[in-house]
Amino acid sequence: MSAKRLGLTVLGATGSVGASTLDVAARHPGRFEVVALTAHRAAEPLLALCRKHRPRYAVLAGCAPDSALERRFAEAQCELLFGAQALERAAADPACGAVMAAIVGAAGLAPTLAAAAAGKRVLLANKEALVLAGALFMRAARDAGAELLPIDSEHNAVFQCLGRAPLEAVKRVVLTASGGPFRATPLENLAAVTPEQACAHPNWVMGRKISVDSATMMNKGLEVIEARWLFELEAERIEVLIHPQSIVHSLVEYVDGSVIAQMSNPDMRVPIAHALGFPARIDSGARALDLGSVGQLSFERPDLRRFPCLGLARAALREGGTAPALLNAANEVAVEAFLAGRLRFTAIAHVIESVLDAVPSSDAPDLATVFAADARARRVAAERVAREMGEAA
Numbered sequence: 001m002s003a004k005r006l007g008l009t010v011l012g013a014t015g016s017v018g019a020s021t022l023d024v025a026a027r028h029p030g031r032f033e034v035v036a037l038t039a040h041r042a043a044e045p046l047l048a049l050c051r052k053h054r055p056r057y058a059v060l061a062g063c064a065p066d067s068a069l070e071r072r073f074a075e076a077q078c079e080l081l082f083g084a085q086a087l088e089r090a091a092a093d094p095a096c097g098a099v100m101a102a103i104v105g106a107a108g109l110a111p112t113l114a115a116a117a118a119g120k121r122v123l124l125a126n127k128e129a130l131v132l133a134g135a136l137f138m139r140a141a142r143d144a145g146a147e148l149l150p151i152d153s154e155h156n157a158v159f160q161c162l163g164r165a166p167l168e169a170v171k172r173v174v175l176t177a178s179g180g181p182f183r184a185t186p187l188e189n190l191a192a193v194t195p196e197q198a199c200a201h202p203n204w205v206m207g208r209k210i211s212v213d214s215a216t217m218m219n220k221g222l223e224v225i226e227a228r229w230l231f232e233l234e235a236e237r238i239e240v241l242i243h244p245q246s247i248v249h250s251l252v253e254y255v256d257g258s259v260i261a262q263m264s265n266p267d268m269r270v271p272i273a274h275a276l277g278f279p280a281r282i283d284s285g286a287r288a289l290d291l292g293s294v295g296q297l298s299f300e301r302p303d304l305r306r307f308p309c310l311g312l313a314r315a316a317l318r319e320g321g322t323a324p325a326l327l328n329a330a331n332e333v334a335v336e337a338f339l340a341g342r343l344r345f346t347a348i349a350h351v352i353e354s355v356l357d358a359v360p361s362s363d364a365p366d367l368a369t370v371f372a373a374d375a376r377a378r379r380v381a382a383e384r385v386a387r388e389m390g391e392a393a
């Protein structure tokens, strides 16, 4: 008799991580059954995925009920649900054992938390859940017995390097960063870079928001905050090194001087397959790493004048409470404005800094406080974007 298949729900199925997840799952039809797929508004791409992966149902979180669309999904033998509430139901559905949390941004917090509170195996790509509400999220996961498996390649690497080692044995972890497309661009040229240039990442193919975050290195700042909660490490024990080849995904240094690193070609299917199969190892489809062809691996310390967002994220982590939520909200507004051609690249950091200066942080005892801080930061950030545009005109 064959073993029972693991029910898998993919939140953010139409995105870059969603596509990689479905690619890995489809390589192992005897192991995984797709229960639900979700998107924000991308109805046609979601329908195409439903035809291919045959989930029991699908969710369009950002759309009002639409009977014509429902009929088209029904023709593909798939029920279609609408609205953000349906995301949380899908995340907690007893039919799924594992939830891939791959929605981009703060919108991922509530459904990812719902999966954790329902005691699922949570494959955590949505780092924003821990940035906004790290303490609350980790407590909910612990109380419900959820299993958190990191998908960010750096955190997945740390997870693999840590094994069962006790935290006292760890001297520090080093998160690597590619440095993005502007690692060597003269500083005076950064103000004029375009969204297309910012999204042309040298090593990874990713969604547009995280691509811009990689170019500013805010992505690494958010990852430092994520690592603080995921591995219960103080900020001082989390370092960042630029490693332009993106082969070493992170390192763990132990008190005895040993340093363990995890390596692979830069392909998100590697950490995804690790988490989907854990503790087994399953085929990811990624190309084998040939270090003889790679030749050289290099490392350098990040320059905070080039990457001020990294410094802002560290400052928000030190401040604690709602400060990381304020940082994240301001960054989301600024990146959206940059992608829409309404803000200069270098003004992203100005907007975030002025929001952190203007909006006081507080303790974050519950989600309502976190969401209120997020909303206030978004309002102030929108004003700052308008002011920057006025000054640039």
Ligand SMILES: NC(=O)c1ccc[n+]([C@@H]2O[C@H](COP(=O)([O-])OP(=O)(O)OC[C@H]3O[C@@H](n4cnc5c(N)ncnc54)[C@H](OP(=O)(O)O)[C@@H]3O)[C@@H](O)[C@H]2O)c1
Pocket (backbone or CB within 6 Å): 011, 012, 013, 014, 015, 016, 017, 018, 038, 039, 040, 041, 042, 043, 061, 062, 101, 102, 103, 104, 105, 107, 125, 126, 127, 128, 151, 152, 153, 204, 205, 206, 207, 208, 209, 210, 268
């Ligand atoms: N891409 C990577 O290689 C990578 C690596 C590590 C970590 N991550 C993290 O993984 C997450 C996803 O990144 P990505 O690059 O895959 O993003 P992406 O390609 O932009 O995809 C985002 C997904 O989230 C959905 N979505 C967007 N806004 C939503 C909302 N308000 N409510 C519900 N669903 C919404 C989108 O649906 P529509 O298609 O309908 O808009 C899409 O399915 C992010 O937190 C990112 O930091 C990504």
